[in-house]
Amino acid sequence: MTVPKIETYFDEDRLPLPFCPGCGHTIILQKLNEALVDLQLDPHKVVLVTDIGCSGLSDKFFTTNTFHGLHGRSLTYASGIKLQNPKLEVLVIIGDGGCGIGGQHLLNAARRNIGIKVLVFNNFNYGMTGGEHSVTTPPGMRTATTPAGQLEQPLDICRTVAVNGASYARRTTTFDKELRSHILETISTEGFALLDIWELCTSYFAPRNRLSRKQMEKTLEELSFPTGVIVQRSKPEFSRAVHQAAEQQKGIPLSRPVEFPVLYEHNLSKRKGLILAGDAGTKIGSAARIFCSAGLYAGLHTSQRHDYPVTVQSGFSVSEIVLSPSAIEHPGVDQPAWVIALFPAGLKKILPIIHELPPESTVYLDASLPDVETSASVFRLDFTSAGRAAKRRENHALTALAAFIQHAGLFDLQALEDATGLRKAFAEQNLEAVQAGKTLLQG
Numbered sequence: 242m243t244v245p246k247i248e249t250y251f252d253e254d255r256l257p258l259p260f261c262p263g264c265g266h267t268i269i270l271q272k273l274n275e276a277l278v279d280l281q282l283d284p285h286k287v288v289l290v291t292d293i294g295c296s297g298l299s300d301k302f303f304t305t306n307t308f309h310g311l312h313g314r315s316l317t318y319a320s321g322i323k324l325q326n327p328k329l330e331v332l333v334i335i336g337d338g339g340c341g342i343g344g345q346h347l348l349n350a351a352r353r354n355i356g357i358k359v360l361v362f363n364n365f366n367y368g369m370t371g372g373e374h375s376v377t378t379p380p381g382m383r384t385a386t387t388p389a390g391q392l393e394q395p396l397d398i399c400r401t402v403a404v405n406g407a408s409y410a411r412r413t414t415t416f417d418k419e420l421r422s423h424i425l426e427t428i429s430t431e432g433f434a435l436l437d438i439w440e441l442c443t444s445y446f447a448p449r450n451r452l453s454r455k456q457m458e459k460t461l462e463e464l465s466f467p468t469g470v471i472v473q474r475s476k477p478e479f480s481r482a483v484h485q486a487a488e489q490q491k492g493i494p495l496s497r498p499v500e501f502p503v504l505y506e507h508n509l510s511k512r513k514g515l516i517l518a519g520d521a522g523t524k525i526g527s528a529a530r531i532f533c534s535a536g537l538y539a540g541l542h543t544s545q546r547h548d549y550p551v552t553v554q555s556g557f558s559v560s561e562i563v564l565s566p567s568a569i570e571h572p573g574v575d576q577p578a579w580v581i582a583l584f585p586a587g588l589k590k591i592l593p594i595i596h597e598l599p600p601e602s603t604v605y606l607d608a609s610l611p612d613v614e615t616s617a618s619v620f621r622l623d624f625t626s627a628g629r630a631a632k633r634r635e636n637h638a639l640t641a642l643a644a645f646i647q648h649a650g651l652f653d654l655q656a657l658e659d660a661t662g663l664r665k666a667f668a669e670q671n672l673e674a675v676q677a678g679k680t681l682l683q684g
């Protein structure tokens with residue numbers, strides 16, 4: 242069977258691209274798309290990791306896997322993804338701001354020569370936040386934070402990664418007719434590869450400095466920053482080397498998937514989402530994990546995404562769970578079929594979602610929580626008192642999940658009881674909590 246040619250890696254439903262008219266980011270993304278079309282990579286095997294900034298808005302326009310995180314940290318996420326699975330093509334989109342904030346990550350990724358491919362959207366300023374100076378702002382140039390002209394020496398990103406061990410570094414501009422083939426070459430490099438692309442921020446940097454193509458070329462010359470290949474060499478790639486070393490040392494690969502035998506049947510005909518919301522310290526995340534394991538025992542595919550504020554020990558704790566009879570391509574829950582809200586901070590966090598729920602969704606609310614405005618069916622269950630019977634506050638979530646499994650008729654509760662045995666240290670208390678949920682529904 243011949244595989245049909247992929248004509249675009251853009252998600253056409255999400256276009257057009259959101260950048261200001263003339264912004265260099267648009268040109269780079271168009272050329273990246275063309276390079277991907279040339280390469281015909283399987284979108285499932287590509288991960289596009291974006292940094293923060295206008296450039297960081299790029300990921301959602303592509304049909305590949307994507308990952309978006311904190312400013313300056315894209316290189317660490319990308320390194321982690323590549324280390325876990327060296328077969329993935331991991332691409333990073335990072336601004337000059339991200340290269341400054343994540344400077345030491347840049348050094349370490351180059352030093353390791355990890356096979357991630359980095360496209361630097363270098364517009365010499367923080368576009369998204371109003372055009373402040375960055376580590377690449379050339380001397381004398383004006384930004385919101387250097388109104389009289391930049392006094393610092395700009396970072397030479399290419400030579401920095403080159404001297405620290407990168408396999409490949411090239412400097413170019415969005416005016417380069419060969420941009421597409423340079424992106425292609427960057428992606429096709431085995432080790433750490435970086436393409437520093439100089440471009441225009443047409444809202445801030447370009448008007449403030451009358452930056453044009455000509456002016457950009459003059460700046461390159463004045464700084465003695467050459468364009469073209471800065472380094473290109475063949476060296477061992479880090480993620481493969483790590484896996485090989487681990488196998489030699491222990492005779493086992495680094496990642497060993499845990500097998501879950503299918504012991505029970507389930508009653509789910511299509512993918513559905515559940516949101517479990519509570520407060521910090523109420524073990525929402527670990528209860529959700531046990532629940533997902535139970536789903537696996539029942540032959541379902543499951544995924545869990547967890548969210549909590551930076552404060553960790555205070556505020557909300559919310560798990561998004563997907564249950565599906567078929568493979569889960571995207572782990573997010575846009576519109577949950579079920580919501581379980583147990584504690585006030587969790588409820589507050591997910592109230593906007595509850596307000597938008599359709600009538601076919603169900604909300605399970607702890608008896609102590611206030612009424613909610615929603616078109617969904619609402620069930621009041623005294624989860625927390627039942628959990629108290631199990632003596633451990635943090636087990637309320639498991640109690641609630643046990644009651645929910647029965648109420649929704651998802652699968653045999655025995656699957657959840659089995660899953661409590663996976664963490665030996667708390668197996669007994671967790672089993673008690675599940676059994677409290679059983680009584681809750683019967684009583």
Ligand SMILES: Cc1ncc(C[n+]2csc(CCOP(=O)(O)OP(=O)(O)O)c2C)c(N)n1
Pocket residue numbers: 292293294295296297311312335336337338339340342362364366367368369370375
């Ligand atoms: C740690 C951290 N510091 C500051 C910010 C605020 N912030 C958001 S976008 C941005 C600038 C992004 O500039 P750049 O990386 O060059 O991307 P551009 O917008 O130019 O594409 C900053 C400083 C942040 N999100 N995180």
Ligand code: SF4
Pocket residue numbers: 259260261263264265266295296364368369441442443444445
């Ligand atoms: S502010 Fe600058 S970097 Fe951001 S989209 Fe507009 S032109 Fe592009």
Ligand SMILES: [Mg+2]
Pocket residue numbers: 294336337338362363364365366367368375
């Ligand atoms: Mg920038």
